[in-house]
Amino acid sequence: MYKRVRLRDTVEVPPRFLADVSEQLVKELLQDKLEGRMDEDVGSVVSVVDVVDIGDGSVLPGEPGVYYDATFDAITFDPQMQEVVDGEVVEVVNFGAFVGIGPVDGLLHVSQISDEYLAFDEENQQLASRESNQTLSVGDAVRARIVTKSIDERNPRDSKIGLTAKQPGLGKHGWLREQREQEATAGE
Numbered sequence: 001m002y003k004r005v006r007l008r009d010t011v012e013v014p015p016r017f018l019a020d021v022s023e024q025l026v027k028e029l030l031q032d033k034l035e036g037r038m039d040e041d042v043g044s045v046v047s048v049v050d051v052v053d054i055g056d057g058s059v060l061p062g063e064p065g066v067y068y069d070a071t072f073d074a075i076t077f078d079p080q081m082q083e084v085v086d087g088e089v090v091e092v093v094n095f096g097a098f099v100g101i102g103p104v105d106g107l108l109h110v111s112q113i114s115d116e117y118l119a120f121d122e123e124n125q126q127l128a129s130r131e132s133n134q135t136l137s138v139g140d141a142v143r144a145r146i147v148t149k150s151i152d153e154r155n156p157r158d159s160k161i162g163l164t165a166k167q168p169g170l171g172k173h174g175w176l177r178e179q180r181e182q183e184a185t186a187g188e
Contacts, residue, residue, distance in 0.1 A: 001083060002102070003076050006040055006052065009034065012065040013057070023051040026070050034074070036095055036103070040151050043078025044103045077102035079146050079161055084170070089140045092127055094120040099142050099163060106161035108144055113165050134175060141173040 011029045013021055027048055055069035079085070079101065087101040090110045091106075096109040110118050110127060113136060118127040126137040136142075148162030165171045 001064065001078060001080055002046070003043075003072060003078060004049070005076055006071065006073055008069060008071050010067050010069050011182060012063075012067050014065050018066060021054070021057070021068070023054065026054055026068060027051045027072070030070060030072055038104075038151055039067065042074075043076045043151075045074050046077050046103055047075045049073045049075060059124065077104070077150060079104065079106075081149055082144055083146050084143060085163075086141065086143050089138050089142060091121070092125050092136065092138055096124075097136055097142075099144060101144075101161065101163075104159060104161055105145065106163040108142065108163040108165055109115075112163065114171070115166065116143060116169075134172070136172055143170050143173065143176065145170060181185075 009030065011033060013025065013029065016136045017025055027050070029049070030048045034048060036045065038044045044159055049071045051070055052073060057066035057068050059066055062165040085101045085106070087099040087106065089097045090100045091098040092104060096107055096113070098105045099108050112129065114129065116129040116131045116134070118129055118136070121128050124137070126135045142165060144163035144165045145167060146161060147164045148160070150160040152158040154159070169176070
């Protein structure tokens with residue numbers, strides 16, 4: 001889920017910028033330092049929005065820059081356990097599909113997509129069912145639930161989000177639409 005949060009961090013201002021320390025400069029330095037980073041407590045920092053306060057600078061022995069404590073507002077993406085998310089399939093592999101949810105990808109394991117057996121079609125880069133002829137391909141919109149979460153703060157790309165689409169109301173958007181149409185026709 002996306003959130004606007006107020007955070008505090010320390011930013012180093014290099015000597016060449018010390019004559020004009022401004023909110024804009026501190027914002028740019030915070031953006032360079034934090035955007036794209038993953039934190040267990042706040043999730044992934046998507047954007048530093050506003051600098052609210054810049055404290056007094058501190059000089060450390062042997063360090064050329066000046067360090068400022070800054071309070072700022074940021075937009076973060078923090079996937080929550082059991083949260084239902086919509087995303088797009090960004091890659092299909094023999095063991096499942098990677099789904100882009102915000103700035104991270106989640107794995108929708110082949111066993112968590114459908115009750116039907118889905119075979120990997122390497123030529124067409126899709127998972128396909130022989131029973132119902134349903135396919136899951138790159139670019140398909142999917143609704144899934146987050147069932148596992150392992151955040152790696154040092155290397156955000158190694159963070160792992162596990163997804164399921166086997167519950168009612170979850171799955172490929174096209175499949176859900178077809179199911180609603182069938183139910184509406186059966187109800188008439």
